[in-house]
Amino acid sequence: MRIIQTSVAIVALAWAGSAAAQNTTATVPPVIDVHMHAMEDVPIAVPFCPNQTRFEASDPKDGPEAPFGWSKEECSPKLYPAPKGQYRSMVLAEMERLNVRGVVFGDVADVQKWQAAAPGRIIPGTAFDKVEGSDPARQLKMLEVAFTQQGFKVMGEIGLQYEGISPSDMRVDQYFALAEKLDIPVAIHMGTGGSGRANVAMPGYRGSMGNPLLLEDLLARHPKLRVQVMHAGYPMIDNMLTLLQANSHVYVDIAGLIWSYPRKEVNRYIERLVDAGFGDRVMYGTDQLVWPGLMAYSIGIIQNADYLSPEQKRDILYNNAARFLRLDKGK
Structure with a gap:
């Protein structure tokens, strides 16, 4: 289960190199990334080391x-990060090279730009805006149009x-009622957030509201x-397993978690989900933003996980998401 940084990098490079060497995606096993964002240029675009080993305390006096x-x-x-103005094109090139289809979330207009650039690769998703200060009737109409007329497939993120709002809060129940009526899956952020500094950067965030x-x-x-629990409710594994055991329509994605926490912890969390009998409901995702190379890197983590069988890896990388999204089945 112990996976060192260099071995993950080697597997990621081998995966990417295999696709490039064959010069076709036809023989590269397909992957579905269920958690991407229609980003362009991002202010926080700096070089980054994934899976850092610790979060540091801070002192407001400093x-x-x-x-x-x-x-x-x-x-x-x-x-x-991608050079200015090149993020979308670089991510789409990675998706083509690695044979990835992705669920891309964002405003309708932003997602449509991604879909227009790569219609065969993008599964469009959009959601309602903030609860406070919003116009529910307008948002409900926007969602109805998106899902019935504009081809959007997932309500998220x-x-x-x-x-600091529970997903069971009645103020948002009408949106979920619409999703159920239209048979649209929903993707709900639950768990990890704030990157160790939610108190500094996200004062409205509440860890308790991530309880599955x-x-x-x-x-x-x-x-x-049908519910996709984003970030797999990390770190509340016992409650996540309880929810999965009680509700067969619930799946999880491992996006964000897969690169933003220590690798040993990431693998331990995924292993718990699989060992508990829910290997058919764990879906691969990146929470793709800022770094185009994140996709190959994170695919490498799953490919290099010695606690997963080849069949379990294919389930996580493709088959589970294809079933959840009702796409064609992979191999």
Whole structure:
């Protein structure tokens, strides 16, 4: 289960090199990334070492506090941001090279730009905006048009946790009712957030609102609703397993988690999900933003996981998401 930085990098490079060497995606096993964002240029675009080993404490007396708590460790290779204006084209090139289809979340207009650039690769997703100060009727209409007329397939990313709101709060129930009515899966942020500094950068965020069991009342009201728990409810593994055991329409994605926490912890969390019997409901994702190389890197983590069988790796990288999204089945 112990996986060192260099071995993950080697596997990621081998995966990418295999696709490039064959000069076709036809013989490269398909991958579905269920958690991407329609980003362009991002202010936080700096070189980054994934899976850093610790989060550092901060002291408000020391002056302005950094919005991220990762330690500034060195690694090889680093993940580098795309040059200005090239992020979308570079990510789409990676998706083509690695034979990836991705669920891309964002505003309708932003997602449509991605879809227009690579219609065969992009599965469009959008969601309602913040609860406070919003116009529910307008948002509900926007969603209905997106899902019935504009071809959108997933309602997400739903970021209620950043407002300190439970997913079972009745103020947002009408959106979930629409998703159930239209048979649209929903993707809800639950768990990890703030990168060790939510108190500095995201004062509305509440870790307690990431408790997977907060979904129970919502699921009871909408028994046909398909739910993607983003970030797999990390780190609340026991409650996540309880919810999965009780609700067969719930899946998890490992996006964000897969690169933003120590690798040993990431693998231990995924292994718990699989060992508990839920290997058919774990879906690969990146939370793709800023770094085009993140996709190959994170695919390498799954490919190099010695606690997963080849069949389990294919389930996580493709088959589970294809089933959840009702796409064609992979091999």
